[in-house]
Amino acid sequence: MELSSEALRSIASETAVSAAQVTSVLKLALVEECTIPFITRYRKEVTGNLDEVVIAKILDSYEVFQETTKRREYILDTIKKMELLTPELEKNIKAAKTIQELEDLYAPYKSKKKTKGQAAVEAGLAPLAELILAATLPWSKIQEEATKFLKPEHKVTTPEEALEGARAILIEKIAHHAEAKEKLRGHFWSEALFVTHKRKDADKVEDCQKYKDYFEFSQKISELKLEKNAHRFMAIRRGMSVNVLSAQATFPKEKACAVLGQFFISKTCHSTVRPILDAIIEKAFTLYIDPSLDLEVKTELKKVADEFAIEIFGKNLKNLLLQPYLGPKTVMGVDPGIRTGCKIAVVDLTGKFLFDYVLYPDRNPDESAKIIDALCEKFQIHHIAIGNGTHGRETLQFIEESIPSVKAGTVHATLVNEAGASVYSASEIAREEFPDKDATVRGAISIARRFQDPLAELVKIDPKSIGVGQYQHDVNQVKLKKSLQNVVESCVNFVGVDLNTASAPLLSFISGIGPGMAKSIVKYREEKGAFKERQELLKIGRFTQKIFQQAAGFLRIYNGKNPLDSTFIHPETYPVLEEWAKEKDITIKTLAGDPKLISQFAADTRIRAKLGDFTHLDIVKSIQAPVQDPRSTFKSTEFRKDASRIEDLKIGEWYPGIVNNITQFGAFVDIGVKESGLLHVSQIADKFVTNPMDELKVGEEVKVKVLAIDFERKRISLTRKVDSPKPEYQNAPPPGSGKYTPPPKNETAPKNNAFSALKNFKLR
Structure with missing residues (x-):
């Protein structure tokens, strides 16, 4: 890796950092083969605490520089072989800074056909x-x-x-x-x-x-x-x-x-x-x-x-992956259906599949309610996750009104965004996990797991299938794939994973690991049992010291031999902490549980000098909160019970909703009906908004007012403005015309058409 001082200054200028920082990042990434997550978290002293966005920009700028250099060399060589390279032309080509400038100079010599x-x-x-x-x-x-x-x-x-x-x-x-x-x-x-x-x-x-x-x-x-x-x-x-x-x-x-x-x-x-x-x-x-x-x-x-x-x-994908999670609790996942039945799957607190069943709509709903209630009691279920697709609201309504434990408040039912669940259920990953299960059952399992931990489940799905893009099939697919891959890697490493429960797809996104090594980790775990310490990773074939360096800090082991293994503290700094604890005649476990000792460690200037300011501060934070997940915990959004269809919506009324996609022209909001409403950028706030992402993020709960409805095209216009334009009905007679019939009130679907009882059902 050799760069002229001019090239360094150019990249530094583009990324708004110093030339020294550019050099440090390039050396770490290209010479020492470090990943962006590793550099961001564990080499802050070297980079001057640059974040991953800037580090990625530096590497992208270097890539452009390399492409430009390669193209310049090709053009010079080609024109030289044509014996048309004059000193002035050579000087101009060498002075060109962009591909476009090079192509302009090369244009007269490019044509293969004689002009x-x-x-x-x-x-x-x-x-x-x-x-x-x-x-x-x-x-x-x-x-x-x-x-x-x-x-x-x-x-x-x-x-x-x-x-x-x-x-x-x-x-x-x-x-x-x-x-x-x-x-x-x-x-x-x-x-x-x-x-x-x-x-x-x-x-x-x-x-x-x-x-x-x-x-x-x-x-x-x-x-x-x-x-x-x-x-x-x-x-x-x-x-x-x-x-x-x-x-x-x-x-x-x-x-x-x-x-x-x-x-x-x-x-x-x-x-x-x-x-x-x-x-x-x-x-x-x-x-x-x-x-x-x-x-x-x-x-x-x-x-x-x-x-x-x-x-x-x-950005949408990042917010979706880092959305609030339920955590390690047993969950029942429900993939709604009327004709084909409701697919039910139960997973334990680690996401392990336990049980599945299908409830059909042509049988007794009272018996169906008893079955769900019995399952909740048998498996100690306190949460039911229902896919928000077709019949999702009706299913939620049935469960809320019919299940005793739900009505009593001991079991909580909520809608979960199921975008991409069907893609997962038919994928190779799903077939490997559940070869004997139907795709619909796999979908219910995915819905349950997604409620527990969205990040762990969504990494199994092609991001383009999750439904948070804009013209995603029209953009440069190579760049899109690279960008989304970086986002997923960033999120997984930001949160970290439990080494003893993480799936191979989730492990594959950890710094330095990849799909092959992820499978090797899972295989080792299945054969040898749970990992007791991070060092045990080195016993896996082909798991080198380099991989260990890049990955170890992001892999957590709870209740293992070393308390530090449950934190983001990297093993390379363990000796410093162990030496300090030895001097104080205490154990690491004692240090982690004593606020006074932690304060002493934080104030130790000798340790700070040895570790560096940024690393020292990160270690102190990790000791103070060793198992803290950076994501917030799940909070249910209560949709209005009187609106489950577009016909139920009333112009001018306010509805709770969840932002499920953001584009350059606005945001799409789920307000509990099948069709998401459009919150145009001009309607996001009472002030002028240039970029919707400055005001909203995917997964955010919002209150919106219905501004207009186009019944024929199934389009809903929303606003957050208090003083909004006059309501508008399209493809339907306006109120007061004598021809207008208000949308029907949401009626509870007849129970014999929503769910039915199961015959010959026995709890296993």
Whole structure:
């Protein structure tokens, strides 16, 4: 890893850190092969306490630097082999700082097919082209000079053909002039418009009306590039991909030619040559520069929109993974169903599967209630988790109204976001865990476990299936996968895992481990029993000292040989604590349980100097709260009982809800009906809001008012504003018209249509 001082300064400037910090991070990550979670938590003294976001940015910037360096070397080598590398060109290529600058310089040498301009150069017409560009002679004189360049062997037989060849040379010269193009590029990004139109055959496309906002749309590119508008470009791009929309970056031709003219038309230009040069410049712009910049703009807008979308997806995913958890308690998971029945699964406090059954809707609901109540008593269940999909609210209502233990308050029932549960149930991971169980039962197990510990269960599902993204299938999939992988790793290592209960999928995200080693850990645990101490990991085949260094601090062992193994304290610092305890003639266990001793340890300047300020402080915090989970504990959201369908909602009334997705244009909120409502960015607060994520996060409980309902399209508009616009009913007669029938009140579904009794049921 070698970086010039200029490169270091550049990366430092991009990431707003010092060059020394950049060097430290790169050395740790690339030379010492440390992971981002390990560097963030255990090398704070080395990095100056940089957080994982900045560390990731430094590594990303270095990757871009490497790509640019590699491309520069390729371009230099290619042009050198063509024997066209001049000292000035070499200097410019070496001075280029971005890929775009390099591509501008490389453009004239890129074409594999011989162009008209190149053919004209081979025909010896370059001097004639320079004569035209100099424009010191009148056009008539240049026409006379053209007779000297006739070369029949190159198909230049007339002065007109010679002049045409010279024009071709100049058109390509102007089109590939890096400095001129860069100047025009600046104008494009600050002044050009991005214009869309409806294609003539758009009506043949199904659902083309969803793009109607962009049938005649225009916005400055500089504005469309902003984060708050990125979703617009994503929508436009999708409309283009299905042949509904056409789009182009537009810039006034006259102004563009005037900008280019500054480079190619001198003040002494002869008046008779000026129209010729104007026409050449216009053609260079129309044929080459305009299409090139249009493509460049679309590419850059996509790149920027992708970055914003991926960032939002990552933040949503992080909040979802770190949402409040129930903890180690026995749970009954329910996957609701009417025709196919309700799938019930019971898991113990570690998430181990215990029991499953199916309740069908065509049998006695009273008997079903007795069965659920009996299961709660048998397995000491105090929590029932119900999937929030189809029939989720009806199932919750049935359980709340029919189960004695729930009515008595000894058992608590709640809806759980089941997004992705069906994906898990059909996955290879689920089949490996429960090869003899039906996919629907696996889904119920997943719902129960997700309630216990969302993080531990959600890591088994492809993040793209969890439903918190925006245009996730349209963005760069390689970058999306990398970003989401980093988010999951960050969350898992932030929380840490119990080495003796964690699943292989969860362990695989621990720093330094990976899927293969995770399976080896689980296999060792199954064969040898629970781990007694972290050092025991080194007995596993291929579990090297390096892996131990990167992973050990994030793997917890409760009630083991060493109390420190239940904390985030890294084994590499154990000797310092053990030496201090020995000096005080106490044990580590005594230290951890005595506030006075902890205070003495915290005040010991000798220890602080040995460990470093950041590490010393982290150790003190870990001793004070050795088993503290950074996540908050679960708190149930009570939806309104009179609203389980969109028809039950009333305009102008307030409803409790949970944010289940955030985009650039607003947030989607679950208010207890099947359809999530849209809380547009303009309705999030009484103040002006630019970024919804500044005000909300996925999983947050909110109070919202129903602003508008489109019954036909099943769309709900919400607001948090106290003073909101006039309510609006769509695709239904407005109140007071004499034709309007209020939505029916939510009636309790007949019990014989909701659940039924089980026959021949016996508790195992």
